[in-house]
Amino acid sequence: MIKLGVLISGNGTNLVAIQEAIEAKKLDASIELVISSRPKAKGLKRAHDMGLQTMSLSSDIYDLGPSAADEIIASMMRQNEVDYIVMAGYMRKVGEVILKAFPDRVLNLHPALLPSFPGAHAIEQTWLSGVKVAGVTVHFANEVYDQGPIIAQRAIEVPEGASLGELEELIHAEEHKLYPEVLQLLAEDKVKIMGDRTVRIFY
Amino acid sequence: MIKLGVLISGNGTNLVAIQEAIEAKKLDASIELVISSRPKAKGLKRAHDMGLQTMSLSSDIYDLGPSAADEIIASMMRQNEVDYIVMAGYMRKVGEVILKAFPDRVLNLHPALLPSFPGAHAIEQTWLSGVKVAGVTVHFANEVYDQGPIIAQRAIEVPEGASLGELEELIHAEEHKLYPEVLQLLAEDKVKIMGDRTVRIFY
Numbered sequence: 513m514i515k516l517g518v519l520i521s522g523n524g525t526n527l528v529a530i531q532e533a534i535e536a537k538k539l540d541a542s543i544e545l546v547i548s549s550r551p552k553a554k555g556l557k558r559a560h561d562m563g564l565q566t567m568s569l570s571s572d573i574y575d576l577g578p579s580a581a582d583e584i585i586a587s588m589m590r591q592n593e594v595d596y597i598v599m600a601g602y603m604r605k606v607g608e609v610i611l612k613a614f615p616d617r618v619l620n621l622h623p624a625l626l627p628s629f630p631g632a633h634a635i636e637q638t639w640l641s642g643v644k645v646a647g648v649t650v651h652f653a654n655e656v657y658d659q660g661p662i663i664a665q666r667a668i669e670v671p672e673g674a675s676l677g678e679l680e681e682l683i684h685a686e687e688h689k690l691y692p693e694v695l696q697l698l699a700e701d702k703v704k705i706m707g708d709r710t711v712r713i714f715y
Numbered sequence: 716m717i718k719l720g721v722l723i724s725g726n727g728t729n730l731v732a733i734q735e736a737i738e739a740k741k742l743d744a745s746i747e748l749v750i751s752s753r754p755k756a757k758g759l760k761r762a763h764d765m766g767l768q769t770m771s772l773s774s775d776i777y778d779l780g781p782s783a784a785d786e787i788i789a790s791m792m793r794q795n796e797v798d799y800i801v802m803a804g805y806m807r808k809v810g811e812v813i814l815k816a817f818p819d820r821v822l823n824l825h826p827a828l829l830p831s832f833p834g835a836h837a838i839e840q841t842w843l844s845g846v847k848v849a850g851v852t853v854h855f856a857n858e859v860y861d862q863g864p865i866i867a868q869r870a871i872e873v874p875e876g877a878s879l880g881e882l883e884e885l886i887h888a889e890e891h892k893l894y895p896e897v898l899q900l901l902a903e904d905k906v907k908i909m910g911d912r913t914v915r916i917f918y
Contacts, residue, residue: 625828625831625870626831627831627832627846628828628830628831640911641830641865642864642865642912642913643829643865643868645828645850645868645869645870662844662845662846662847663847664847665847666848667828667850667870672917672918708843709845710844711845712875712876713875
């Protein structure tokens, strides 16, 4: 059983997928706290409707300096004794303050098969590039964006002539499956970062 | 029915896979000519044993200048009226002379899911990086290395704890399946480069 703190900025569809996996007893975890970087994020209302503890940080706080919001997040996550911080569509950078407070305990999901298409526009770039295989990646966050140790990846065949919207749907559907699965592996203590900073899963 | 000219430098395992697909009537093509950039390449002997026309270029020819070998290759391919030039482990650059003589008619196979791991050490880099999904790509060659229009890709799950040798074997096995399949799509005229330089397959 692991305790999770979830960071969101938008619709919170991955947050919902994680909470549903918990309720369906597929994931042995609890969401202790949801923090949104946008007070008006739809995901906040969803979290609230699911009975989760929520908190939001206004852009004023982020404007105070590069680590102002991070100090609050790290402190709140510690007070709630979370084991893992789960980035789920969080559109702000997670900085050193959080990474040092939760070393190898911050998870990120990226909508591409890293190292392909890092950055904020992965799905659009995937679509424009004409690749035939897309995918999703769950990795530990570290100082270098989208380069932390990879825990799991899933490939998705891009259907011929798929629209951007269709591709987005396929990728999000895969995310909603993969993220709870990876969290369950963590709950079962099957994930280990090796000496070379690659990740092994011990099934 | 398409006529192929194959460029090799090494063992020619993809060349063998293609010729076997032809002999098994899975691929409606003929290999008109095999050119090796190394006179001692094992693949040359294999080609010869399979009854194929072969030719090799010594490094002296490559040393004459950046397009000396390309002029010979383009000329030989033209004389043999090949429809497509198939790079199969060819370790030299295919330059402008060939690309202009065979526009959108030069195929390359890359042992990774481009744009991940371009360049000459794709499999080793894949293995060291700790990605969980590897793969292969068949694409049209163009002036920018490993960035031509992608025709087909196949993903491969990297087994937990796989050695470099094991991963190499999995990737090569997938290459040997995919390359003949893509050539058959070309033989059936199902491959079209669109206005945006992405490739559509019309099944």
